[in-house]
Amino acid sequence: MNVIVWNEYYHERRHPEICEFYPGGIHGYLQSVLECDDVEVSTATLDDPECGLTDETLDQTDVLVWWGHAKHHLVPDEVVERVYKHVIAGMGLIVLHSGHFSKIFRRLMGTSCTLKWRAKDKERVWTVMPEHPIAKGVPESFSLDPEEMYGERFDIPAPEELIFLGWFKGGEIFRSGCTWRRGHGKIFYFQPGHEDYPTFCNENIQTILRNAVRWACPEEKNIAVDFPNNIFKLIYMNFHLFYNI
Amino acid sequence: MNVIVWNEYYHERRHPEICEFYPGGIHGYLQSVLECDDVEVSTATLDDPECGLTDETLDQTDVLVWWGHAKHHLVPDEVVERVYKHVIAGMGLIVLHSGHFSKIFRRLMGTSCTLKWRAKDKERVWTVMPEHPIAKGVPESFSLDPEEMYGERFDIPAPEELIFLGWFKGGEIFRSGCTWRRGHGKIFYFQPGHEDYPTFCNENIQTILRNAVRWACPEEKNIAVDFPNNIFKLIYMNFHLFYNI
Amino acid sequence: MNVIVWNEYYHERRHPEICEFYPGGIHGYLQSVLECDDVEVSTATLDDPECGLTDETLDQTDVLVWWGHAKHHLVPDEVVERVYKHVIAGMGLIVLHSGHFSKIFRRLMGTSCTLKWRAKDKERVWTVMPEHPIAKGVPESFSLDPEEMYGERFDIPAPEELIFLGWFKGGEIFRSGCTWRRGHGKIFYFQPGHEDYPTFCNENIQTILRNAVRWACPEEKNIAVDFPNNIFKLIYMNFHLFYNI
Amino acid sequence: MNVIVWNEYYHERRHPEICEFYPGGIHGYLQSVLECDDVEVSTATLDDPECGLTDETLDQTDVLVWWGHAKHHLVPDEVVERVYKHVIAGMGLIVLHSGHFSKIFRRLMGTSCTLKWRAKDKERVWTVMPEHPIAKGVPESFSLDPEEMYGERFDIPAPEELIFLGWFKGGEIFRSGCTWRRGHGKIFYFQPGHEDYPTFCNENIQTILRNAVRWACPEEKNIAVDFPNNIFKLIYMNFHLFYNI
Numbered sequence: 001m002n003v004i005v006w007n008e009y010y011h012e013r014r015h016p017e018i019c020e021f022y023p024g025g026i027h028g029y030l031q032s033v034l035e036c037d038d039v040e041v042s043t044a045t046l047d048d049p050e051c052g053l054t055d056e057t058l059d060q061t062d063v064l065v066w067w068g069h070a071k072h073h074l075v076p077d078e079v080v081e082r083v084y085k086h087v088i089a090g091m092g093l094i095v096l097h098s099g100h101f102s103k104i105f106r107r108l109m110g111t112s113c114t115l116k117w118r119a120k121d122k123e124r125v126w127t128v129m130p131e132h133p134i135a136k137g138v139p140e141s142f143s144l145d146p147e148e149m150y151g152e153r154f155d156i157p158a159p160e161e162l163i164f165l166g167w168f169k170g171g172e173i174f175r176s177g178c179t180w181r182r183g184h185g186k187i188f189y190f191q192p193g194h195e196d197y198p199t200f201c202n203e204n205i206q207t208i209l210r211n212a213v214r215w216a217c218p219e220e221k222n223i224a225v226d227f228p229n230n231i232f233k234l235i236y237m238n239f240h241l242f243y244n245i
Numbered sequence: 246m247n248v249i250v251w252n253e254y255y256h257e258r259r260h261p262e263i264c265e266f267y268p269g270g271i272h273g274y275l276q277s278v279l280e281c282d283d284v285e286v287s288t289a290t291l292d293d294p295e296c297g298l299t300d301e302t303l304d305q306t307d308v309l310v311w312w313g314h315a316k317h318h319l320v321p322d323e324v325v326e327r328v329y330k331h332v333i334a335g336m337g338l339i340v341l342h343s344g345h346f347s348k349i350f351r352r353l354m355g356t357s358c359t360l361k362w363r364a365k366d367k368e369r370v371w372t373v374m375p376e377h378p379i380a381k382g383v384p385e386s387f388s389l390d391p392e393e394m395y396g397e398r399f400d401i402p403a404p405e406e407l408i409f410l411g412w413f414k415g416g417e418i419f420r421s422g423c424t425w426r427r428g429h430g431k432i433f434y435f436q437p438g439h440e441d442y443p444t445f446c447n448e449n450i451q452t453i454l455r456n457a458v459r460w461a462c463p464e465e466k467n468i469a470v471d472f473p474n475n476i477f478k479l480i481y482m483n484f485h486l487f488y489n490i
Numbered sequence: 491m492n493v494i495v496w497n498e499y500y501h502e503r504r505h506p507e508i509c510e511f512y513p514g515g516i517h518g519y520l521q522s523v524l525e526c527d528d529v530e531v532s533t534a535t536l537d538d539p540e541c542g543l544t545d546e547t548l549d550q551t552d553v554l555v556w557w558g559h560a561k562h563h564l565v566p567d568e569v570v571e572r573v574y575k576h577v578i579a580g581m582g583l584i585v586l587h588s589g590h591f592s593k594i595f596r597r598l599m600g601t602s603c604t605l606k607w608r609a610k611d612k613e614r615v616w617t618v619m620p621e622h623p624i625a626k627g628v629p630e631s632f633s634l635d636p637e638e639m640y641g642e643r644f645d646i647p648a649p650e651e652l653i654f655l656g657w658f659k660g661g662e663i664f665r666s667g668c669t670w671r672r673g674h675g676k677i678f679y680f681q682p683g684h685e686d687y688p689t690f691c692n693e694n695i696q697t698i699l700r701n702a703v704r705w706a707c708p709e710e711k712n713i714a715v716d717f718p719n720n721i722f723k724l725i726y727m728n729f730h731l732f733y734n735i
Numbered sequence: 736m737n738v739i740v741w742n743e744y745y746h747e748r749r750h751p752e753i754c755e756f757y758p759g760g761i762h763g764y765l766q767s768v769l770e771c772d773d774v775e776v777s778t779a780t781l782d783d784p785e786c787g788l789t790d791e792t793l794d795q796t797d798v799l800v801w802w803g804h805a806k807h808h809l810v811p812d813e814v815v816e817r818v819y820k821h822v823i824a825g826m827g828l829i830v831l832h833s834g835h836f837s838k839i840f841r842r843l844m845g846t847s848c849t850l851k852w853r854a855k856d857k858e859r860v861w862t863v864m865p866e867h868p869i870a871k872g873v874p875e876s877f878s879l880d881p882e883e884m885y886g887e888r889f890d891i892p893a894p895e896e897l898i899f900l901g902w903f904k905g906g907e908i909f910r911s912g913c914t915w916r917r918g919h920g921k922i923f924y925f926q927p928g929h930e931d932y933p934t935f936c937n938e939n940i941q942t943i944l945r946n947a948v949r950w951a952c953p954e955e956k957n958i959a960v961d962f963p964n965n966i967f968k969l970i971y972m973n974f975h976l977f978y979n980i
Contacts, residue, residue, distance in 0.1 A: 088602055088645070090866060110600040111672050112578055126418050128397045131825060131919040136954045140398070141416075152373045152410065153385070155578070155673055160648060160895075162407070165397065167418045171386075173371050173410045182601050183645055184866040219871045333847055333890070335621060355845040356917050357823055376580060376674040381709045400823070400918055403895060405650075427846050428890055429621040464626045616908050618887045630888070631906075642863045642900065643875070652897070655887065655908045661876075663861050663902045 001039045001062045001217050005030045006053065008068040008075075009045040011195045021198040026067050033206050034065070034213055046071055051079045058082065062217045063092035065209075066099045069195065073103075080104050088183030092216025094209070097193035100154075105189070108182045109156055115174070116151035122169040123147040123192065125176060125204070129163045134177065134188065134211045142204045148194035150174045156189075164208075166191055177208070179215075186216045246284045246307045246462050250275045251298065253313040253320075254290040256440045266443040271312050278451050279310070279458055291316055296324045303327065307462045308337035310454075311344045314440065318348075325349050333428030337461025339454070342438035345399075350434070353427045354401055360419070361396035367414040368392040368437065370421060370449070374408045379422065379433065379456045387449045393439035395419045401434075409453075411436055422453070424460075431461045491529045491552045491707050495520045496543065498558040498565075499535040501685045511688040516557050523696050524555070524703055536561055541569045548572065552707045553582035555699075556589045559685065563593075570594050578673030582706025584699070587683035590644075595679070598672045599646055605664070606641035612659040613637040613682065615666060615694070619653045624667065624678065624701045632694045638684035640664045646679075654698075656681055667698070669705075676706045736774045736797045736952050740765045741788065743803040743810075744780040746930040756933040761802050768941050769800070769948055781806055786814045793817065797952045798827035800944075801834045804930065808838075815839050823918030827951025829944070832928035835889075840924070843917045844891055850909070851886035857904040858882040858927065860911060860939070864898045869912065869923065869946045877939045883929035885909045891924075899943075901926055912943070914950075921951045 007027035012018045022029040027043040035041045044052025046068075058064075064083065068075070080103040087093050087108060095105045100113045122145040127135045151172030157180065164177030176191035190208065192199045199205055252272035257263045267274040272288040280286045289297025291313075303309075309328065313320070325348040332338050332353060340350045345358045367390040372380045396417030402425065409422030421436035435453065437444045444450055497517035502508045512519040517533040525531045534542025536558075548554075554573065558565070570593040577583050577598060585595045590603045612635040617625045641662030647670065654667030666681035680698065682689045689695055742762035747753045757764040762778040770776045779787025781803075793799075799818065803810070815838040822828050822843060830840045835848045857880040862870045886907030892915065899912030911926035925943065927934045934940055 108600040110598040124416050126397050128399075128420070130398060131916065131921075131954065133954055152371050153375060154373075157647065157670065157672060158406070158650060161403070165410070165418045165420075167412060167416060171369050171412060173412045173418050175373070175410075180647065181864075181866065182647060186866075219866065219868055353845040355843040374671075376671065376676075376709065378709055402892065402915065402917060405893060425892065426619075426621065427892060431621075464621065464623055614906050616887050618889075618910070620888060642861050643865060644863075648896070651893070655900070655910075657902060657906060657908045661859050661902060663900045663908050665863070665900075 001213070002060050003034055003039055003041045003063045003065060003213055004044055004052070004057065004061050005034070005041060005065045006044045006051070006067065007046075008071045009047065010071050011069065015195075018195055021201060026195065026200065029200055030065060030067075030209070033200065034210060036210075039213065046074060051075060053079050053083055055082060058086040058091065061086070061091055063094065063213050065094040065096065065213070066102060066104065067096045067193065068102045069098035072101055075103055077103070080107060084108065087185035087187070090184035090218035090220065092185060092213070092218060093187045094212050094216060095187065095189045097148075097150075097191060097199075100150075100189065100191075108187060109180070111157055112155045115154040116149075116172065118149040118151070118170060118172075120146045120196075121149040121172075123149070124167040125192065126165045126167060127163065128165055129161060132161060132163050133215045134163055134179075134208060136211050137207050138204055138211075142202075144192055144197070144199055144202060144205075146197050147192055147199055148197070150176075150191050164190070184218060186218070188212045188216055246458070247305050248279055248284055248286045248308045248310060248458055249289055249297075249302065249306050250279070250286060250310045251289045251296070251312065252291075253316045254292065255316050256314065260440075263440055266446060271438075271440065271445065274445055275310060275312075275454070278445065279455060281455075284458065291319060296320060298324050298328055300327060303331040303336065306331070306336055308339065308458050310339040310341065310458070311347060311349065312341045312438065313347045314343035317346055320348055322348070325352060329353065332430035332432070335429035335463035335465065337430060337458070337463060338432045339457050339461060340432065340434045342393075342395075342436060342444075345395075345434065345436075353432060354425070356402055357400045360399040361394075361417065363394040363396070363415060363417075365391045365441075366394040366417075368394070369412040370437065371410045371412060372408065373410055374406060377406060377408050378460045379408055379424075379453060381456050382452050383449055383456075387447075389437055389442070389444055389447060389450075391442050392437055392444055393442070395421075395436050409435070429463060431463070433457045433461055491703070492550050493524055493529055493531045493553045493555065493703055494534055494542070494547070494551050495524070495531060495555045496534045496541070496557065497536075498561045499537065500561050501559065505685075508685055511691060516685065516690065519690055520555060520557070520699070523690065524700060526700075529703065536564060541565060543569050543573060545572060548576040548581065551576070551581055553584065553703050555584040555586065555703070556592060556594065557586045557683065558592045559588035562591055565593055567593070570597060574598065577675035577677070580674035580708035580710065582675060582703070582708060583677045584702050584706060585677065585679045587638075587640075587681060590640075590679065590681075598677060599670070601647055602645045605644040606639070606662065608639040608641070608660060608662075610636045610686075611639040611662075613639070614657040615682065616655045616657060617653065618655055619651060622651060622653050623705045624653055624669075624698060626701050627697050628694055628701075632692075634682055634687070634689055634692060634695075636687050637682055637689055638687070640666075640681050654680070674708060676708070678702045678706055736948070737795050738769055738774055738776045738798045738800060738948055739779055739787075739792070739796050740769070740776060740800045741779045741786070741802065742781075743806045744782065745806050746804065750930075753930055756936060761930065761935065764935055765800060765802075765944070768935065769945060771945075774948065781809060786810060788814050788818060790817060793821040793826065796821070796826055798829065798948050800829040800831065800948070801837060801839065802831045802928065803837045804833035807836055810838055812838070815842060819843065822920035822922070825919035825953035825955065827920060827948070827953060828922045829947050829951060830922065830924045832883075832885075832926060832934075835885075835924065835926075843922060844915070846892055847890045850889040851884075851907065853884040853886070853905060853907075855881045855931075856884040856907075858884070859902040860927065861900045861902060862898065863900055864896060867896060867898050868950045869898055869914075869943060871946050872942050873939055873946075877937075879927055879932070879934055879937060879940075881932050882927055882934055883932070885911075885926050899925070919953060921953070923947045923951055 159178035161179040166174040166176035404423035406424040411419040411421035649668035656664040656666035894913035896914040901909040901911035
């Protein structure tokens, strides 16, 4: 299985104190978390040519993990459209924390993806679907102290599966772990992961991310075969449009 | 629209101090809350013959509101089956608080309906589907202090709509307002409403219950017409079974 | 309630024989179908300035009905974005037939919305959710002969409600009547309605469309109040983004 | 992985001509279809003591496949309750064809599970979720000629996933492949499989059943550990009930 961790890689360079948690950036840290015998993980960042997300790269990718926050608007629309097509063709997508506002997540959801937020609070993550593969080995609840508060109403389409709920000491709740399918691709949004706190060092968070990557991996890994198929349908339909005129 | 509020009516008589909140029992109180120009509300309790739920009564009923707690096991199975058939035929059902463990709710859900609980906590109810008719006029969040804590994991089928989430000061969360359809009937489960606290006196709770009753009312009020139809299908199928032997 | 029927109004002018069914175009015909005591219906077409869909107009609109086919690409992106924001803010949207490929539907679904098609077949529409308000008064099944065949796989997010299924004589099936929510808005996609056949003259089709318009109408009709709210949240979030940099 | 195929084993003995397709009964045939390197398959029938479904047996079972038709009423309620608890605890359940009317399926669905039927028709099965693990290797559509017609409205709770749709030459459609979760258990209902026709000899049907068994297998195979947990919660709740009285 081939995974890419994408990171805008901005905060870590501007605020090097973050690198205490994440030497080599969030992407580098997550790479080390996710890599194992049968999972190869590479990374890509905003500054790479084409954001490191060419068709050649995405053709080889089973699951894309996305972390972005302050620079969503700098991801070119054509890169977003390329990632979008690969998700529709079957590539899994894991969107982390502030990635809720990324172009690719909003493109796939079709909603504003707005939410409430407040700095530094204590969170308790509850597992409401313990039987789900993403929750395998995850306790009934665990704490993150501190984590940034994300609160409802989160403007998303009704999740197809609601796996985790977040409780915040300050009084808010959040649908913290949600799945959807778009086309042939599986999508998992997971709320924890603020850049100022060592969230990704938490053992339960790591278990969830490892599970999520396996869950999001498409049945048919050769998505290159599937993708032209889709394109064909599009051409077929366009032919239809002209034929009828 | 015709509504029946059903109450086991046990705690109020054994612990008369509860009657300070609910003169005439929870059923009597809810009757006064729900009654209005176009909504006629009657009541029924465990001690009534057939629990007050004969076919004649249910034929005339659009929505049944259910409150029970300590005496679920005393509701006869044939009454449960009768209510069940009316829900399948289109009667709305609102299940309140400890009614999660009633025979009728478990019959319709097909799950154990277990949950966590703890006495006396502060709850904050969050509206996650503000656009839903049951949430009309309900603020983004409101507090109940005290309310009994109900916590996840709540063993229910995935709700078709998740309208409210409950936050508890002690650290738990709960899917507090959920809907499902079974047959032609609409079901709303709502978590607040412990007998020891004046929950039903809360203005927002009253708004939600009034909305829920309207939402659960079937499109076709003459469920008597629909019900034999269903029976017919059952007979038709049984014929099938024998025919094939 | 205020409804706008939008039509690209191309086929009727190029192929005037269609006007036998729909004098004044599909939009004019649907206007006459939908108009009644408490429903005011106006129309808009591709050739109107701003496609007839300014913010002033949409502010006054509860439900937008969309018919388009050959000219989806001519609807300006800023009009699509404007309609999109109004749906997120609560405006209902009914998308008919070939509108599956409209920019606005694809924007809200987040998928390719591709499907199979074949000219002229016999369709039988089956009601799988007879209890749904959109199915009120609609028989268990009814025929459309001819109708264009639309077949699976239809690349849409899993419908929140699947109300109608289409059977085609040539061997295909289709999820013909589906609902979703996006933001505060309700969306209904309905497959029948090819321009070459008198589909909209069918009494059951008319019942469904009248029901759909009532179903899609938002609880809070003053969506102008809701909309700035949403904008505020967006500004609030953007502030967040800059604050963190 | 351990699988049990349960069969009422009535038609095959009364109408031995069926044994041409299914030497040793439907259960024996399905055993040979499902068995492979890492899947051990045993069988059980109505005539076995306790229907062959004791707690000891079910404790060792990951997935139960159910075929029944004319003798649903002869399955003792305590066996149904035992199977039910194992599904809630995580055991997968595959319900085939006329098993829609089995006690266990109706218990888990909470609806009447009625449907339409007609003898001998041609069916075409369409894959509407090609990306689902149960559809892996299954073509876009395939034919069964003959198969018994099952038609809507099928009175089930809205499927969590709708994987296959059935088209029948006579004019009906059916939600032929549906999934739900109940407690920790996954459930797949699949419509084809009438005893008079060689449906289970079809290669695509066999692929689907093999896939379904893998899909329904719980993450945590040691369901014995999980089950007491559930029981504990139930006791805990009952304590609650008495404590409050």
